[in-house]
Amino acid sequence: MPVTDEITLPFIDPTIKGQLLDKGIISFSFAPQIVFGYGCLNRVGFLSLFLKTKNAFIVTDSEIEKLGFVNKVQKYLELSGIKSNVFNEIEPNPQEETVIKGAKEFKSTNSDTVIAIGGGSVLDSAKIIRLLVKQGGKPSDYNCKTSTIMAVHEMLPLQISIPTTSGTGSEVSIVAMVTSGHEKVTILGYPLISTIALVDPKLTMSCPPNLTAMCGMDALTHAIEAFISLRINPVADMFSLQAITLIYQNLKKAYLNGQDVIARINMSLAATVAGMAFNQKSVGLVHACSHQLSGQCNLPHGLANAIILPHVLRVNKKVSMSQYVTLATALGLDLTKLSDDEASERFILEIEKLNKEIGIPEKLAECGVKESDIAAMIPNATSDISAITNPLQPVTKEMVESVYRAAL
Numbered sequence: 492m493p494v495t496d497e498i499t500l501p502f503i504d505p506t507i508k509g510q511l512l513d514k515g516i517i518s519f520s521f522a523p524q525i526v527f528g529y530g531c532l533n534r535v536g537f538l539s540l541f542l543k544t545k546n547a548f549i550v551t552d553s554e555i556e557k558l559g560f561v562n563k564v565q566k567y568l569e570l571s572g573i574k575s576n577v578f579n580e581i582e583p584n585p586q587e588e589t590v591i592k593g594a595k596e597f598k599s600t601n602s603d604t605v606i607a608i609g610g611g612s613v614l615d616s617a618k619i620i621r622l623l624v625k626q627g628g629k630p631s632d633y634n635c636k637t638s639t640i641m642a643v644h645e646m647l648p649l650q651i652s653i654p655t656t657s658g659t660g661s662e663v664s665i666v667a668m669v670t671s672g673h674e675k676v677t678i679l680g681y682p683l684i685s686t687i688a689l690v691d692p693k694l695t696m697s698c699p700p701n702l703t704a705m706c707g708m709d710a711l712t713h714a715i716e717a718f719i720s721l722r723i724n725p726v727a728d729m730f731s732l733q734a735i736t737l738i739y740q741n742l743k744k745a746y747l748n749g750q751d752v753i754a755r756i757n758m759s760l761a762a763t764v765a766g767m768a769f770n771q772k773s774v775g776l777v778h779a780c781s782h783q784l785s786g787q788c789n790l791p792h793g794l795a796n797a798i799i800l801p802h803v804l805r806v807n808k809k810v811s812m813s814q815y816v817t818l819a820t821a822l823g824l825d826l827t828k829l830s831d832d833e834a835s836e837r838f839i840l841e842i843e844k845l846n847k848e849i850g851i852p853e854k855l856a857e858c859g860v861k862e863s864d865i866a867a868m869i870p871n872a873t874s875d876i877s878a879i880t881n882p883l884q885p886v887t888k889e890m891v892e893s894v895y896r897a898a899l
């Protein structure tokens with residue numbers, strides 16, 4: 492422990508692999524500038540001028556390009572006298588080869604700033620492209636399981652992140668994920684944070700109902716897992732509570748009517764705010780299990796979270812009951828005459844009800860996951876970095892297996 496003049500401080504040991512716990516020190520970080528508002532995409536040229544961008548590298552996927560958003564970004568950049576190149580090859584659950592290719596193109600086009608427009612896969616890939624441009628190597632070299640948070644240490648090219656879904660929170664976080672073979676690689680590093688998060692709810696209006704549902708449940712999982720995480724951060728908890736309430740009140744509305752502007756605005760806000768919460772407190776066993784379902788069975792991240800969430804909430808109930816009661820109260824559930832145990836169950840049932848109302852399948856088997864898939868996922872889920880902050884410890888193989896089996 493380092494000793495200062497007056498107090499002895501616990502500290503993050505950057506030499507320990509996967510170290511996340513800060514033993515009492517509270518820090519707070521997210522994208523240094525967040526621009527939020529319906530229609531604010533038209534600020535992208537103006538904001539790029541602030542970053543002294545001359546040649547932007549737009550990272551996206553072909554679906555987003557078809558929606559015309561990339562053309563709009565290029566038009567706004569042009570109006571500000573800024574050139575741009577488009578890399579549209581990011582796929583769902585992107586492979587590391589794609590990201591390596593993106594880094595090569597960034598260099599070969601002499602780009603200076605990344606502008607990422609898309610869902611979580613796009614935003615995460617863009618962050619990793621900047622890392623490879625500056626520090627070289629391949630994404631798995633920076634896997635937080637085998638490396639340390641200090642591996643990402645250089646000042647990276649600047650990035651404007653523009654989410655087109657309400658879910659990931661990647662626009663404000665230090666986390667980026669990519670797939671290597673069947674394994675999800677998590678990279679952590681403060682330099683990965685976007686320079687500017689440009690959050691325009693208008694871009695989510697065309698998001699189809701099933702994607703709206705999955706992404707919304709990802710955001711809800713971020714907010715809940717951050718709230719019950721082992722880490723202590725009362726500021727982040729305020730963000731979690733706000734996000735959970737907004738999602739509870741608006742996700743079903745946005746799912747049923749994608750043109751509900753108010754519901755879309757609230758969901759965009761909730762997703763970003765939930766990102767600001769989990770960026771401080773991390774997530775837990777839901778994400779530890781869902782990462783493997785995406786890596787091995789190619790399940791969309793939000794869908795895997797949504798199905799796993801109630802089962803993990805039940806596993807964690809014995810240590811998180813008081814937080815569940817706080818959350819149930821925030822949702823305005825009628826808890827009259829209920830014990831804490833009953834109120835907690837009421838909260839979990841409400842999550843299950845929401846899942847049902849927005850068309851989330853109840854079981855993993857309905858999404859093609861087989862019993863024979865479980866064994867291979869258990870070790871990776873148990874050692875997943877998200878498991879470190881799960882409130883119930885230690886996270887054992889038996890615990891993980893019980894979650895997968897209950898959700899199957």
Ligand SMILES: [Fe+2]
Pocket residue numbers: 659709713778792796
């Ligand atoms: Fe997530």
